[in-house]
Amino acid sequence: MSEQPPPRPSGVLRRMTARGRDEEHRTATPLELLFDLCFVVAVAQAGRQLVHALAEGRPGHGVTGYLMLFFAIWWAWVNFTWFASAYDTDDVLYRVVTLVQIAGVLILAAGVPRAFADSDFTLVWSGYLVMRLALVSQWLRAAHATEGAERRTALRYAAGVSLCQVGWLGVLLLPDHAKPWVFLVMAFVEMAVPVCAELGGPTAWHPHHVAERYGLFTIIVLGETVAAATVAVQSAVDEHEALDELLPIAAGGLLLIFAAYWIYFAVPIHLHLVSNRQAFAWGYGHYLVFGSAAAIGAGIEVAVEETTGKAHVPALAAAASVTVPAALFMLSVWLVHARHHKRGLPQHLTLPVSAVAVLACTFAGRFATLLAGVVASATVVVGVTLSTRGARESAARVRQGAEPG
Known part of the structure; x- marks a missing residue:
């Protein structure tokens, strides 16, 4: 059985002293x-x-x-x-x-x-x-x-x-x-x-606690994006029955959200939070991470409304309302979060290059959301492949160093 965290003392009023940074089992309450x-x-x-x-x-x-x-x-x-x-x-x-x-x-x-x-x-x-x-x-x-x-x-x-x-x-x-x-x-x-x-x-x-709190808020923001997109598609189908036109948007939006989750949680960021300078830069940078993640859902709603004729904006503008925040999410996650655990030029370039590719999807018109979702999913595949290869190479070097000369 896994070790359980010790119970905290209960009471109506306790002395408010600082908790330890090395406290074990420090998780969200x-x-x-x-x-x-x-x-x-x-x-x-x-x-x-x-x-x-x-x-x-x-x-x-x-x-x-x-x-x-x-x-x-x-x-x-x-x-x-x-x-x-x-x-x-x-x-x-x-x-x-x-x-x-x-x-x-x-x-x-x-x-x-x-x-x-x-x-x-x-x-x-x-x-x-x-x-x-x-x-x-x-x-x-x-x-x-x-x-x-x-x-x-x-x-x-x-x-x-x-x-x-x-x-x-x-x-x-x-x-x-x-x-x-x-x-x-x-x-x-x-x-x-x-x-x-x-x-x-x-x-x-507490580094682990703060990292978990930011991760949980990321999930909540992505969850709100899912909810907003779902309501938009549901209302559009009920009013217009344009299912064939909405399916690419729904599929692309789902791929974007899954990819966003995977990209964010691919690194053990608490290992990076060792000082106030690093933690503050990381924490403040999440204004862009959270804001762009939530804006993806808003962009999907706009794309749905443009498809069904409720939004009086050009198709290019509706596409940009999805691709711009999605690209910003990738770039901001790389800048303040993921790059601290990347090794080698290919790993470092994966997210920035993918952000540019997602922006380019804007010109696909009403298929922009689907294409952006495919690019984001491909980013995850490339990232996993490069990380696995890097881990194998590191393990091989360790084994070679352990062998007697």
């Missing part, structure tokens, strides 16, 4: 999974608004709004994930405060349509306020229970998060044309908070 599940609502809202904008022929508005709102969703998830990896006490108070954060997520999700359509960020900001009040209270609780450098780090986090929440008032008070610039400035400020807070002493995030 049911509360973290519930937290992630609630984020699906927000991701789905952002994707749905992107579909509407692209289908109406407003790609500039759609992409800009999507990038801004997905950042808000992603960054709220990042804040909780890294804090929980270091300070999850799983006592009653911790659970209650986390549930308050979940309530904030749902308020944020409810505000996504207004923010997208009318640049009204009131509900989004209010949801962030609820989440931030809960998160700051967690950091202050950690500061109260610790001392020295660890306490100063916790206080820096609490101060930085509070100041950022005030800074986001710009998206409420300034005119619409200034809001994208406020977003750019505040996004950089937000991402600077963890870097500055941990200069005096890093928090005790």
